[in-house]
Amino acid sequence: MLSYTRFFLDNGLEVIVHEDHSSKTAVFNLLYKVGSRNEIPGKTGLAHFFEHLMFGGSANVPVFDRELERVGGSCNAFTSQDITNYYITLPGANLETAFWLESDRMFQLSLSTKTIETQRKVVIEEYKQRYLNQPYGDAYHHLDCLSYDIHPYRWPTIGQSLEDIQSYTQEDTWEFYKSNYRPDNAVLVVAGAVKQAEVERMAKKWFEPIQNHPKPDLLIPTEPVQRTKKTKLVEAPVPTDALYKAYKMPAKLAEGYWEADLITDILGFGKSSILEQTLVKNGKLFASISAYITGSVDPGLLTFAGKMESGVAAEEAEKALDEVISGFLKSQISDYTLQKIQNQEEAHKTYESVEILNRAMNLAGYAHLGNPALYDEVFDIKSKIKGDEIMHWANSIIKEENSSVLYYKSAQE
Numbered sequence: 001m002l003s004y005t006r007f008f009l010d011n012g013l014e015v016i017v018h019e020d021h022s023s024k025t026a027v028f029n030l031l032y033k034v035g036s037r038n039e040i041p042g043k044t045g046l047a048h049f050f051e052h053l054m055f056g057g058s059a060n061v062p063v064f065d066r067e068l069e070r071v072g073g074s075c076n077a078f079t080s081q082d083i084t085n086y087y088i089t090l091p092g093a094n095l096e097t098a099f100w101l102e103s104d105r106m107f108q109l110s111l112s113t114k115t116i117e118t119q120r121k122v123v124i125e126e127y128k129q130r131y132l133n134q135p136y137g138d139a140y141h142h143l144d145c146l147s148y149d150i151h152p153y154r155w156p157t158i159g160q161s162l163e164d165i166q167s168y169t170q171e172d173t174w175e176f177y178k179s180n181y182r183p184d185n186a187v188l189v190v191a192g193a194v195k196q197a198e199v200e201r202m203a204k205k206w207f208e209p210i211q212n213h214p215k216p217d218l219l220i221p222t223e224p225v226q227r228t229k230k231t232k233l234v235e236a237p238v239p240t241d242a243l244y245k246a247y248k249m250p251a252k253l254a255e256g257y258w259e260a261d262l263i264t265d266i267l268g269f270g271k272s273s274i275l276e277q278t279l280v281k282n283g284k285l286f287a288s289i290s291a292y293i294t295g296s297v298d299p300g301l302l303t304f305a306g307k308m309e310s311g312v313a314a315e316e317a318e319k320a321l322d323e324v325i326s327g328f329l330k331s332q333i334s335d336y337t338l339q340k341i342q343n344q345e346e347a348h349k350t351y352e353s354v355e356i357l358n359r360a361m362n363l364a365g366y367a368h369l370g371n372p373a374l375y376d377e378v379f380d381i382k383s384k385i386k387g388d389e390i391m392h393w394a395n396s397i398i399k400e401e402n403s404s405v406l407y408y409k410s411a412q413e
Helices: 046-053 064-069 092-107 113-132 139-147 162-167 170-180 196-206 257-268 274-281 314-329 335-353 356-368 374-383 387-397
Strands: 005-008 014-019 025-032 074-079 084-091 186-192 230-236 242-249 286-293 300-308 403-410
Touching: 014 196, 014 356, 025 092, 025 356, 046 074, 046 084, 046 113, 046 170, 064 074, 064 092, 084 092, 084 356, 092 186, 092 196, 113 162, 113 170, 139 230, 139 242, 139 300, 139 403, 186 196, 186 356, 242 314, 242 387, 257 274, 257 286, 257 300, 257 314, 257 335, 257 374, 257 387, 274 286, 274 314, 286 314, 300 314, 314 387, 314 403, 335 356, 335 374, 335 387, 356 374
Parallel strands: 014 186, 230 403
Antiparallel strands: 005 014, 025 084, 025 186, 074 084, 242 300, 242 403, 286 300
16 A cells, blocks of 8 residues: 555645655655646647746746756656646755745746747647647547537647637736636645655645635536547548547546446557457558547547558458457456456556656546545456456447547548
């Protein structure tokens, strides 16, 4: 069991402390409960854009990275559909520097016109390089937009379009900051060479004085039940056709979620998986294929994604995939397969827990879902799921009328 303590400041900030004195390193992980699901049409990508703005300096810290490097630290961040996560690694003896830096930018970030315009250029260039100029780079933009009708998951984290990124005003950024970067909308995990009493003292010193702004209610629309198959054809100058087939699945922690996770493990995890053996190693249509779930707070997607061999059409490959899936849905899961998946889960958990940063991030993620104890409980939950329960959910989720299919076609320039 992973040991930790948990407490809340008077302003609502949740703090989790995980002590591990096996090294002299500390991790400071601050998760904000805001991602692209908390945006509105026309202003998409703001959560990701704001991740960049957070490194633009605050009232007492003109250059964030410089102050951190002075004490031997490093930092990074990421934005997803559901959260924005900032993390710092530094010597445990210098932990208070992390408290100073993060509290200052939570309380009084410098959102100057120069910072906004500089980061706007950076994000626009990132959009072009990663999504417009890379082969298949915009595939998931198309797939998500196809899969969702009204939910914010229908646009990518970086933003629905360059026009949205170009339209942000200084007022937009200030409003986003005041609404979301607040103590009661955050989870702080401090791990490694730290002491609980010292973390509590520093948390109260640096974060408890920060007050929450009034937060406007944002109603996130509920995606309607899908009743018909949806398809989209995209042509682009890519080497071969690609196929993306997604099925709506339960939200994280909802009934059926862990079964869906196991379905993709059985079908697509590793070289010995059903899809790899049938469609890649012993087939002639797929050059590669994978299966995964999005793992999102609201109902997400169970997706099969593959690239075809040269000259093979995505539609032909879909028929082959459907045939394999159909056979799987009529089968039973053996004890051997369940044991293999359980062994893989155990190995993954062991590998992931080696790094203090991974432990801190996972504790923050489960705290965001309401229960940091899930860090240890998830493995037990999944190991107790029976084969017939997995197959029940496989047949509930993997239905043609519940699918959205993107045919990403190779076109001649």
